[in-house]
Amino acid sequence: LQVSKVKFRNQYDNDVTVWSPQNFMRQECLDSRFVFDRPLPVSRLVSLIGSKTQIPTQRYGRRPYGVGLLIAGYDDMGPHIFQTCPSANYFDCRAMSIGARSQSARTYLERHMSEFMECNLNELVKHGLRALRETLPAEQDLTTKNVSIGIVGKDLEFTIYDDDDVSPFLEGLEERPQRKAQ
Incomplete structure (x- = not known):
């Protein structure tokens, strides 16, 4: 057979x-x-x-x-x-976001573009997190489960921060401003 x-x-x-x-x-x-x-x-x-x-x-x-x-x-x-x-x-x-609901992140990045040159690494990460937060629905927030951070730069080894490593960055982020009701 x-x-x-x-x-x-x-x-x-x-x-x-x-x-x-x-x-x-x-x-x-x-x-x-x-x-x-x-x-x-x-x-x-x-x-x-x-x-x-x-x-x-x-x-x-x-x-x-x-x-x-x-x-x-x-x-x-x-x-x-x-x-x-x-x-x-x-x-x-200079700055970009892609994907679903990315236009609100691009708007945030365009508004704050002039500040980026004077920012240190932590401030740049905060700007990135704020832009990412703009893409989320009002009832959802950034957590260690839905955020990963990648950092690359001069004299820096490429590093990805996941899960609990993201916590210090999220803790330094201020509360989401309330949006005006439409």
Whole structure:
């Protein structure tokens, strides 16, 4: 008796692509270190992501990846935050938010942009948390369960703060101002 292992496929499976931007970015950075013996500039990394995600938009029968990314980094040119769009366009920003209800966070960031250059690290984190808080419904608040903080900068190792590590940042945040009833 011979049993053949045949994976069932249907007519919709030909355009399904699994791609991990995280692994792609990690590999490109490692390749740059190995080949050129220097770190990959953030702008070059974002350009590579744009090129990679743009290919399916040109080919018949391929779906675009359909995700936007915020990529933050620090290189020889200074701090960067890039927004990549599902259309494969990318933009160098001073401050940005993406996702559901992100417009209120962008509004907060635009209003306080002039203050950022004089802020220390803790104040910048507080601005980020205030912008994030603007996206939440009135009955919800920032907690250690719904907030993670990533910090990168000059002479700083990239660090992610999760769960209880976020508590000191949240404790220093003032109460949410009451919004006017409309």
